Amino acid sequence: MLIGLVGKPSTGKSTFFRAATLAEAEIAAYPFTTIKPNTGVGYVKVQCVDREFNVQCNPRDGFCINGWRFVPTQVLDVAGLIPGAHEGLGLGNQFLDDLRQADIFIHIVDISGSTSEKGESVPVGSYDPANDVRFLEVELDLWYFDILKKAWDRFARHAEQIQEEIPKAVAKQMSGLGNISEDRIRTILENFNLSTKKLVTWTDDDIKKFAATIRKETKPMIIACNKIDVKGAYENYVRLKKEFPDYLFVPCSAESELALREAARQELIVYVPGEKKFVMKNETKLNDNQKKALAFIQQNILDKYGTTGVQDVLDKAVFELLKYIVIFPGGVNNLVDKHGNVLPDAFLLKEGSTPVDFAFRIHTDIGKNYIKAINVKTKLPLGKEHILKNRDVVEIKTSK
Secondary structure (H helix, E strand, O other), X not given: OEEEEEOOOOOOXXXXXXXXXXXXXXOOOOOOOOOOOEEEEEEEEEEOOHHHXXXXXXXXXXXXXXXXXXXXXXXXXXXXXXXXXXXXXXXXXXXXXXXXXXXXXXXXXXXXXXXXXXXXXXXXXXXXXXXXXXXXXXXXXXXXXHHHHHHHHHHHHHHHHOOOOHHHHHHHHHOOOOOOOHHHHHHHHHHOOOOOOOHHHOOHHHHHHHHHXXXXXXXXXXXXXXXXXXOOHHHHHHHHHHHOOOOEEEEOOHHHHHHHHHHHHOOOEEOOOOOOOOEEOOHHHOOHHHHHHHHHHHHHHHHHHOOOOHHHHHHHHHXXXXXXXXXXXXXXXXOEOOOOOXXXXXXXXXXOOOHXXXXXXXXXXXXXXXXXXXXXXXXXXXXXXXXXXXXXXXXXXXXX
């Protein structure tokens, strides 16, 4: 799974990326700080199952803190987007090409209104962040339209020549932009009265309407309202939630999250990402400025919003919008791998996944040699078509 961070320059995308991954990324208050895409590992948070078995897990990938399991996922931070990006303005072409493989977008918005549409610094509150939501929608929709339009005539003629069913032909054409079923495409075509209209007769408006809908299906988006601690930001956040009811908005302070994670890494505090409090671990090593900064974060971010928002955004993106669940492999009689690690793995799977899907997710050979599965918690066998639930622990039996 790949999460793409999108937005105009200087909204805090690279700060959010660093806070989520603790990977190095250049941060500066000028447009196009990010030239080449940054890739790193972020983590989604779920209650670990180890306490249910009275053991302490030893994750192979990710980590576990106070009963919370952090499961890794890829995060991509690309060059900032400005109006006209689909036509190549700014670093638009590179931005959009980099994002083709993303499963979901996190749109980082400067909710304080202190950066212009080009990412230039302006007085706080002088720019309306609602404009950023609108223009990004337009740019992404036109990006999809351009991709479809370039190959449409040839594709439409070929589909007609071989008399291919329209939903099937369109599904093939869209395969490079995201995973969407033929049945879903059929429904979308019916909604726009396009299911029986010959592809060669589609107008640009037909293609644009279809492209915009497909974009929403294949690249869902959550909006991180960054710089929420700045004066006037909260009011903008409340207004945008009402103005764009179809989107999920999360108040966020990437700078605060980065400060907390860095302090935790230096063992100055104990902090679990996504929690509403942290604990001073070695206060004597903190200077006055650091103490003031941590006090500000506690009072103005954590006490007010419950979290800094960074972990919330990642969790909501994966679990609420993409609808993934976490499944743990294990044995009924043994939760330890050959290296002595307890419950070392946790896998992200789509809701509706079966034990066979899980077997293939672990390894292709395990899927091919699948015999049966057992629910480790209940010790009961699971049928091939059984729908797995979040935090299930499953043992897979194979023929080899």
